[in-house]
Amino acid sequence: MGPPPKLSATALILLGLVAGLLSGLFGVGGGFLIVPMLLMLNVPQRIAAGTSVAAILPTAVVGAAGYGVTGSIDWIAGILLAVGVVAGAQLGSYLLARIPQPVLFWSFLAFMAAVIVSLWLVVPDRDDTIDLTPLTIAGLLAAGVLVGTLSGLLGVGGGIILVPILIFFFGASDLVAKGTSLLMMVPGSVSATIGNQRRGNVDLRYALYIGGTACLVSPLGVWAATLITPFWSNAAFSLLLLFAAVQLVLKHIRKT
Numbered sequence: 001m002g003p004p005p006k007l008s009a010t011a012l013i014l015l016g017l018v019a020g021l022l023s024g025l026f027g028v029g030g031g032f033l034i035v036p037m038l039l040m041l042n043v044p045q046r047i048a049a050g051t052s053v054a055a056i057l058p059t060a061v062v063g064a065a066g067y068g069v070t071g072s073i074d075w076i077a078g079i080l081l082a083v084g085v086v087a088g089a090q091l092g093s094y095l096l097a098r099i100p101q102p103v104l105f106w107s108f109l110a111f112m113a114a115v116i117v118s119l120w121l122v123v124p125d126r127d128d129t130i131d132l133t134p135l136t137i138a139g140l141l142a143a144g145v146l147v148g149t150l151s152g153l154l155g156v157g158g159g160i161i162l163v164p165i166l167i168f169f170f171g172a173s174d175l176v177a178k179g180t181s182l183l184m185m186v187p188g189s190v191s192a193t194i195g196n197q198r199r200g201n202v203d204l205r206y207a208l209y210i211g212g213t214a215c216l217v218s219p220l221g222v223w224a225a226t227l228i229t230p231f232w233s234n235a236a237f238s239l240l241l242l243f244a245a246v247q248l249v250l251k252h253i254r255k256t
Contacts, residue, residue, distance in 0.1 A: 007041055012206055016055070016213025023214060024063045024221020026237050027178020028159030029056030029185050030214060032112065036244045038206070045101045049153070050093075050201030054193040055211035060185035062215045066222035067179025074130050074176055077140055077166075078183035084144020085158065085188035091145075092153035093195030099153070111150065111161070112245045118164040119238040123231045128173040130180075136170060143169075148188050158185060160241065174230040 015037050019030030031052040038048035067073050096104075130136065143165055147158035159181040166177035196202045225233065 007043075007206065009209060011041065012209035013213045016210040017217055019055070019210060020059055020062075020214025020217040021221045021224075022240065023056075023059045023159075023182075024066060024218040024223075025225050026159070026221075026233070026240075027063070027067070027163050027181045027225070029053075029060050029182075029189070031056055032160045032241060033244060034210060035108065036247060040247065043203075043206075045104050046096055046201045047203055049096060049104070050193070050196035050199075051203045051206045051210075053089075053189055053196060054202050054204065054207035055214065056185060057189040057193065058211040059214040059218055060182045060189060062218045063222060064179065064182040064186065066219045067175065067182060070175070070179075070222075070226065072173075072175040073179035073183055074172065075183070076132060077130050077170070077172075078180045080137060080140040081144040081147070081162070081180070081184040082187045084141045084146075085148035085184055086191045088145040088148020088150075089188045089192035090148075090195050092149040093192050093199065093201070095149070095153050096196065096201060097199045104153070107153075109245055109249065112241050115160050115164060116238045116241050116245070118168060119234040119241075121168060123234060126173045126175065126230060128167075128171050129176065130166070130170045130172050139169065144184065144188075147184070148191070158188060174233055175225065178225060 015034065019033050022028065022033060023030040029052075034052040034055060035048050038051065039045065043051070064073065099107075143162065147162050147165075150158060150161060159178070162181045162184065163174075163177045166172040166180060167174060172180065193202060197204075228236075
């Protein structure tokens with residue numbers, strides 16, 4: 001595998017602006033957009049995934065702070081998720097260096113399809129909260145491991161799977177799910193980036209441009225999230241994921 005292409009600062013900044021806005025709006029790290037866009041710009045799959053995870057870190061910190069100010073974070077749930085995420089992220093980064101690229105590509109698409117479907121299965125109430133029981137605690141730890149593995153393997157922050165999980169299985173409101181998701185991403189991104197950097201699967205220049213720019217507009221996305229209803233938030237999120245998935249498939253067809 002050769003080195004990644006030299007992308008212009010302008011392209012990276014534009015990608016960071018869009019990713020940051022969507023990160024704050026949907027409670028995700030932005031990896032669901034960053035990875036497809038880097039792939040479309042001919043960055044190899046492993047570098048795209050590893051770079052995305054690194055770029056997610058500053059975005060998640062700023063986004064979580066924004067939701068924290070509005071009281072839309074379940075701190076205990078976030079800590080439990082983070083414990084599982086740190087372990088899962090190391091497993092994901094280990095697998096990233098060993099799984100063939102075609103398998104990664106189709107796994108990522110299948111992952112996006114599952115998330116799109118889940119967003120139409122349940123619409124949360126804005127006043128819903130997470131009830132902590134022994135079963136819930138065990139479930140949050142397991143969810144953290146799953147999300148961390150996907151984060152290190154696919155280059156996503158985990159929010160695009162964790163937000164639906166928190167809403168569907170744990171009864172969280174959409175805002176609490178988004179805020180808690182961003183909080184959970186911070187240690188997960190650190191853990192996965194360390195593993196990916198050791199294995200040479202990160203372009204830190206790309207990550208700094210994208211992540212640094214995303215921080216500037218993430219608070220605007222957080223503000224916008226409070227203005228739209230949970231239904232329209234789910235609908236917009238699913239359409240955005242569908243668009244990204246279709247673009248990836250078209251690019252793959254043209255290459256083959």
